[in-house]
Amino acid sequence: MKKRIASFDIYYLQVLDEKGKCDAKLAPKIPAKRLKEMYWLMLLTRAFDEKALNLQRQGRIGTYAQVKGQEACQIGSAILMQEQDLAFPSFREHGVFIARGTPLEKLFLYWGGDERGMDLGKVNVFPVSIPVGTHPLHAVGAAYAYKFQKKNAVTLAYFGDGATSEGDFHEAMNFAGVWQAPVVFICQNNQWAISTPASKQTAAKTLAQKAIAYGMRSVQVDGNDVLGVYSATKEAIENARKGKGPTLIECKTYRLGDHTTSDDARRYRSENEVKAWEKKDPITRFEKYLLSKGVLSQQLAQEMKEKAKQEVEKAVKNYESTPKASPEIIFENVYASLPANLQAQLEELKDETGSSAS
Amino acid sequence: MAELNMIEAIRSALRAEMKLDKKVVLLGEDIGVNGGVFRVTEGLQKEFGKERVIDTPLAESGIVGSAIGMAIAGLKPVAEIQFEGFIFPALDQLVNHAARIRKRSQGKFHCQLVVRCPIGGGIRALEHHSDSPETYLAHTPGLKVVMPSTPYDAKGLLASAIRDPDPVVFFEPKKIYRAIKEELPDEHYTIPLGKARVVKEGHDLTLITYGSLVLTAAQVAEDLREELDIELIDLRTLSPLDEETIISSVKKTGKAVVVHEAPRTLGFASEIIARINEKALYHLEAPVARVTSYDLPVPLAKYEDYFFPSKERITNAIRKVMKEARSNYGV
Known part of the structure; x- marks a missing residue:
């Protein structure tokens, strides 16, 4: 005997098309104020990103990973989190930090090489996790x-297409499925893991389908469509909160910048490809929609863009006027209390730096 | 008073801590219905339920990684890795995450997490079931590493490890899981981490070891008692190390032998001897000797006795140190 015992479908969701035209049947009901807030957070993320790139080029912060192009994936999902929910970002999730209310100077501080940048107080985001694919667990x-x-409370794990090749990603999906854990996996398939294209990352047609093997819901969404990301995440979070288990959301997007400021993407991908994706810019698309809907006027859009730049400049000032911590900071927060050998090593450091602070 | 072996003592600590604190949960492979392959967690799932004694999928990194998530969200997970040879997939989670989350988050999050794991040889097992990877962990800032050598210590140290606010890797020397029974007090107790135990006081030579070799070393000290008054130190905790107990003993005896099951190069003896050199070199009457396994993969069962430190090897090292001290100082 041979018979089909299971079959699966993978859905693709797009609410706003590339021209900003809305599919009315699929449009989520979002009040104008909220729409404006989403637009603002996307602008702020873009302004932060552009400034951070400039600061790195001028040697005013360290290595930086640009988020440009992925704002819809991050704002469209993180904005749905409630206060008690916790986001688990990777290293390109500035939009998630910003959506959850992280002061911009903290982000500059972190990317400027100061551990105090991840001192986030009440902002419910887990600190940046750099080893790829390890934090969904x-x-x-x-x-x-x-x-x-x-x-x-629910958790949202953010990672990229490269992470889906890591063992820990699969272990996380499997554990989440078995435990029916209230978690949403947000995979930002930006199509490039440094120089490796998604086509060399997997033979699978979609990343969304990887959820099937773990008994989990999934959907592929246009990651440059903030309303699509919003809809998919809203449903996933609601299901998680209702005890209906985890969801994997593949946001098909594009990394418009280099992998980091240490990378030069021109070595491995064509300018034409980048240009084609620039035309699909998530902010432009959303702006067109908001203008057409009358939520936004050209003038207001311009004012908001200016304001975003001003906020960023203010944060840069705060960042650059933050005094460097005393060297002993490197001994803090390693253990709850410093063991004897570290006490002795701290004394060594103090002798070396002539610091008198305790 | 109840007479318990190490397995029963560990179970007793787990049960006591789970009763005291509802945030303590156990997770690992086969630990629930089956009670663990060594039966350490036997009966606990029945007593505390499937939500607190979790049979996980077979994935070590998944176990430790998800335990980290539980810890930062307010639980106090005790994860079991079935054998030390399988802890390596979880090293990424331990080294890159558990050890650093307090630091990375500036103290907002911390990992109150214990990873229990049987360790060491001597049970004629298959490959990967007789290793001693403690140094990989003890080398990692942010982790604590504990290895008891008696049922009494196992219970008290595990209770402390579970209450410790930082991640603790708790290695259980499987060779002596059932080797000895001890009278344990009925009331629950803790033994502080970071404190070595002077098993036997002596004046002639300091013998330093930990884990299952404490028993072997004690037998050697006993065998030699007519000719030598040996001070035997059981480290109990490798990180943080109780340097004070080691240094004050070596200053007293002027001679030391360090013994461990792990291979020699960069084994834990290297660290102990370096600290003796830093703090007690001028008290030494002879170079410190170390007795370790060879720098080889652990041989399969038929040959493992050639590999691990034996009573004879330890005795020879002690005699050699004593002889050198005599020829150096004429004592």
């Missing part, structure tokens, strides 16, 4: 803990 464990403690 933390999101799964935290989701389990929230469910166990009946906290009504």
Whole structure:
């Protein structure tokens, strides 16, 4: 005997097309104020990103990973989180930090090489996780803990197409499926893992379909369509909160910048490809929609762009006027209390730096 | 008073801590229904439920990585890695994350997490079931590493590890899981991390070891008692190391032998001897000797006795140090 015992479908979701035209049947109901807030956060993320790139080129911050092009994926999802929810970002998630209310100077501080930048206080974002694909497991464990403690909180794990090749990604998906953990996996398929195109990352037609193997819902969404990302994430978060388990959302997008400021993407991809994606810019698309809907006027859009730049400049000033911490900071927060050998090593450092602070 | 072996003592610590604190949860492969391959967690799932004693999928990195997530969200997970040879997939999570999350988040998040793991040889097992990877972990800032050598210590140290606000790797020397029984007090107790135990006081030579070799070393000290008064130190915690106990003992005896099951190069003896050199070199009457396994992969069962430090090897090292001290100082 031979018979089909299972079959699966993968859906693609797009609400706003590349021209900013809205599919009315699929449009999420979002009040004008909220739409403006989303637009503002995307502008702020873009302004931060452009400034950070400039600061790096001038030697005023260190190596930086640009987010340009992925603003819709991040704002469209993170804006849906409630206060008690926790986001687990990778290193390109400035939009997530910004959407959750992180002061911009903290981000400059972090990318400027100061550990105090990840001192986020009440902002409910887990600190930047750099080893690719390792942190979705933390999101799964935290989701389990929230469910166990009946906290009504969900977690969102952000990562890229490259991460889906890592073992930990698969372990995270598997654990989440088995535990029915309230977690949403946001895969930003920006199509390039440094120089490796998505086509060399996997033979699978979509990344979304990887969820099927773990008994999990998934969808592929146009990652440059903020309303599409919003809709998909809203449904995923609601399901998670209702105890209906995890979802994988593949946001098909494009990394418009280099991998980091240490990379030169011209070595491995064509200018034409980049230009084609620049035409699909998530901010331009959303702006067109908001203008057509009357939520935004040309004048207001211009004012908001100016304001975003001003906010960023203000943050740069705050960042650059932040005094350097005393050297002993490197001994802080390694253990809850400093063991004897580290006490002795701290004394060595103090002798070397002539610091008298304790 | 109840007479318990190490497995029962560990289970007793787990049960006591789970009763005291609802945030303590266990996770690992086969730990629930089956009670763990060594039966350490036997009966605990029945007692505390499937949400607190979690049978996980077979994935070590997944176990430790998700335990990290539980810890930062307010639980106190105790993860079990079934054998030390399988801890390596989880090293990324331990070294790159558990050890650094307090630092990375400037203290907002921390990992109150214990990873329990059997360790060491001597049970004639398959490949990957007889290794001693403690140094990989002890080398990592941000982790604590503990290895008990008796049922009493296992219970008290594990209770402390579970209550410790930082991630602790708790290695359990599987060779002596059932080797000895001890009378344990009925009431629950803790033993502080970072404190070595002077198993036997002595004046002639300091013998330093940890884990299952504490028993072997104690037998050697006993065998030699007519000719030598050996001070035996059980480190109990490798990180943070109780340097004070080691240094004050070596200053007293002027001679030291360090013993461990792990291979020699960059083994834990290297660190101990370096610290003795820094703090007690001028008290030494002879070079410190180390007795370790060879710098080889652990041989399969038929040959493992040639590999691990034996009573004879330890005795020879002690005699050699004593002889050198005598010829140097005429004592």
